[in-house]
Amino acid sequence: MSNLNQSLGEFIIENQNEFKYSSGELSRLINSIRLAAKMVNHKVNKAGLVDIVGKAGDTNIQGEDQQKLDVYANDVFVNGLVNREIVCGIASEEEDDFLSIKGRKGKNENKYVVLIDPLDGSSNIDVNVSVGTIFSIYHRISEVGTPVQLEDFLQPGNKQVAAGYIVYGTSTIFVYTTGHGVNGFTLNPAIGTYYLSHPNITFPDKGNIYSVNEGNYVHFPQGVKDYIKYCQKEEEDRPYTSRYIGSMVSDFHRNMLKGGIYFYPQTSQSPNGKLRLLYECNPLAFIAEQAGGKASDGFGRILDIKPTELHQRVPFFSGVKSMVEKAEEFMAHYT
Numbered sequence: 001m002s003n004l005n006q007s008l009g010e011f012i013i014e015n016q017n018e019f020k021y022s023s024g025e026l027s028r029l030i031n032s033i034r035l036a037a038k039m040v041n042h043k044v045n046k047a048g049l050v051d052i053v054g055k056a057g058d059t060n061i062q063g064e065d066q067q068k069l070d071v072y073a074n075d076v077f078v079n080g081l082v083n084r085e086i087v088c089g090i091a092s093e094e095e096d097d098f099l100s101i102k103g104r105k106g107k108n109e110n111k112y113v114v115l116i117d118p119l120d121g122s123s124n125i126d127v128n129v130s131v132g133t134i135f136s137i138y139h140r141i142s143e144v145g146t147p148v149q150l151e152d153f154l155q156p157g158n159k160q161v162a163a164g165y166i167v168y169g170t171s172t173i174f175v176y177t178t179g180h181g182v183n184g185f186t187l188n189p190a191i192g193t194y195y196l197s198h199p200n201i202t203f204p205d206k207g208n209i210y211s212v213n214e215g216n217y218v219h220f221p222q223g224v225k226d227y228i229k230y231c232q233k234e235e236e237d238r239p240y241t242s243r244y245i246g247s248m249v250s251d252f253h254r255n256m257l258k259g260g261i262y263f264y265p266q267t268s269q270s271p272n273g274k275l276r277l278l279y280e281c282n283p284l285a286f287i288a289e290q291a292g293g294k295a296s297d298g299f300g301r302i303l304d305i306k307p308t309e310l311h312q313r314v315p316f317f318s319g320v321k322s323m324v325e326k327a328e329e330f331m332a333h334y335t
């Protein structure tokens with residue numbers, strides 16, 4: 001039973017019996033992410049007034065300049081999870097390697113690892129455009145109580161026990177799944193509580209929005225170029241509308257609610273594209289499939305990819321099922 005006045009905290013507790021390993025641990029974990037996101041939201045909302053905009057001065061392992069808000073958000077989520085002793089390991093876009101959490105008694109009996117993109121859409125932080133956070137949760141595969149291993153993080157996306165994102169936009173929304181559908185909760189800033197605003201989100205069967213950085217057009221493979229031309233052609237229900245925010249989480253969210261496809265393909269310079277499999281593509285692919293959409297690397301299911309590296313990149317096509325299938329058709333022309 002879900003009702004629109006239900007808070008996220010209540011919803012989590014009420015639905016925890018759906019979890020395969022239900023012990024309340026996953027509920028506490030999602031609650032920790034919920035709380036940390038409120039702190040980041042608070043900072044984002046006053047970016048420009050406080051010293052949180054601009055570069056932090058370091059680069060992350062991917063060679064990207066870290067923004068101050070990237071570092072702040074990373075600290076808030078990592079400290080929130082570590083202090084609550086709620087996970088045994090964390091991997092983050094802003095951490096070179098995974099973190100093995102020892103726990104105050106030197107032994108950590110927790111079962112879950114978290115992979116996180118603390119701040120998604122970093123190029124939009126300083127210009128008041130919506131940004132987000134993306135998270136993915138797995139049950140560890142190495143022995144509980146021993147230090148986590150790389151293998152605990154390199155699990156295929158189809159092993160996720162939960163995934164979600166927060167969009168810090170016109171309003172702030174927390175969207176997640178535990179494999180039983182997708183629900184969205186909007187933050188009431190006056191009360192500081194998220195309330196169920198989007199129950200059982202599903203992609204429309206048809207869509208008319210395409211989201212891609214067309215500035216890379218000349219570097220795209222022919223299949224992508226052909227698909228973009230298909231989207232722009234005056235025929236049937238086309239041309240589609242082009243919308244591109246440049247924050248993956250916001251483009252994905254809009255297209256899930258309104259019907260569209262977001263894609264970040266490979267280019268001649270980046271044969272694996274830009275987006276990271278473990279903490280960007282896998283969590284959104286889990287949400288997409290749970291909402292009746294699809295997520296592909298242009299040829300196959302994102303969730304079936306066996307990861308090999310913590311920060312590996314993959315081409316990403318996600319959205320309305322029929323639109324992603326059409327894009328795959330064009331990609332298949334050139335294999």
Ligand SMILES: O=P(O)(O)OC[C@H]1O[C@](O)(COP(=O)(O)O)[C@@H](O)[C@@H]1O
Pocket residue numbers: 093117119120121122123213246247248249274
């Ligand atoms: O500027 P580009 O090349 O279009 O890339 C934009 C994409 O890069 C990202 O900003 C990458 O994520 P981060 O901001 O977390 O590094 C996506 O959110 C976005 O869709």
Ligand SMILES: [Mg+2]
Pocket residue numbers: 117119120121248280
């Ligand atoms: Mg990102």
Ligand SMILES: [Mg+2]
Pocket residue numbers: 070093117118119120121122
């Ligand atoms: Mg990021």
